[in-house]
C-alpha cells in the first residue's frame with residue numbers, strides 16, 4: 001500500500017521564504033499547512049494550483065492556543081503531520097541603546113517563543129501518531145535561523161539573540177527527541193531579498209555582495225533546497241546541525 005503524501009507545517013507561508021518553501025514542497029507532493037497574520041494573493045494562487053492540499057489560517061504566533069488549534073486542524077484535515085518548518089520571524093533593526101521594549105518583545109515573541117511553541121505542538125503530534133510506515137522516521141523539524149546568529153551584525157543584536165537561541169534550541173532538542181525518531185536541524189540563510197531585509201541600505205547590500213564568494217545576494221530559491229533536503233529521506237542521518245546557506249560567507 002502506498003503511504004500518504006507527507007504533511008508539512010510551515011509558519012509564515014504567506015510570502016518570502018515560507019511561500020517559496022510551501023511551493024517547492026507542494027511540487028514534491030507534500031500537503032502544506034501554514035499560518036500568518038494576513039493572507040496573500042500569492043498563497044491563494046498556490047492553493048488554487050494545488051486544490052485540497054493547502055491549509056491556511058490567519059492568526060498571530062503570539063497566540064499559543066491558536067497554534068495548538070492550528071496543528072489540531074491540520075491533523076483533522078490531512079490526517080497527520082510529518083515535518084515542521086518554523087520560519088515566521090520579524091526583524092526590527094536599530095542600535096540596542098535606543099530599541100524599544102515593544103520591538104524587543106516582538107522579536108522574542110515571534111522569532112523564539114512562537115517557534116518553540118509551534119515545534120512543541122508538532123513534536124507532540126509526531127509522538128502521538130503512528131509512523132507513516134514502520135521504517136519511517138517519526139518527524140523532522142527545521143528552524144530557520146540566520147547567519148547573523150553566528151557572525152553578528154550591528155543593529156541586529158536582538159534579532160541575532162533570537163536566532164542564536166533557536167539554534168541552541170534545535171541542538172538540544174535533537175538530542176532529546178532523536179531516540180524517538182525525530183530529527184531537528186536549523187538552516188541559517190545569508191541576507192535575502194525579501195520584505196524582511198527591505199530596510200537594508202544599498203551600501204550594505206553592495207558590501208555584502210562584495211564579500212560573498214559567490215558574488216550575489218541570496219534568493220529564497222537558494223534556501224528552499226536546504227529545507228527540502230532536511231525534510232527528505234536523504235537527510236535521515238542528519239540531526240542537530242545548522243546548515244549555513246549564504247554563498248560562502250559575507251564576513
Ligand SMILES: NC(=O)c1ccc[n+]([C@@H]2O[C@H](COP(=O)([O-])OP(=O)(O)OC[C@H]3O[C@@H](n4cnc5c(N)ncnc54)[C@H](OP(=O)(O)O)[C@@H]3O)[C@@H](O)[C@H]2O)c1
Nearest residue numbers: 012014016017036037038060061088089191192194196197
Ligand atoms: N530576508 C532575509 O534576509 C533573511 C536572512 C536570514 C534569515 N531569514 C529568516 O528567514 C525566515 C523568513 O524570512 P522572510 O525574509 O521570508 O520574511 P518575510 O518576507 O517578512 O515573511 C515573514 C512571514 O512570517 C509571517 N509572520 C511574521 N510575523 C508573524 C506573526 N506575528 N504571526 C504569524 N506570522 C507572522 C509573515 O506573515 P504576516 O506578516 O502576514 O503575519 C510572513 O508570512 C525568517 O525566519 C527570517 O528570520 C531571512
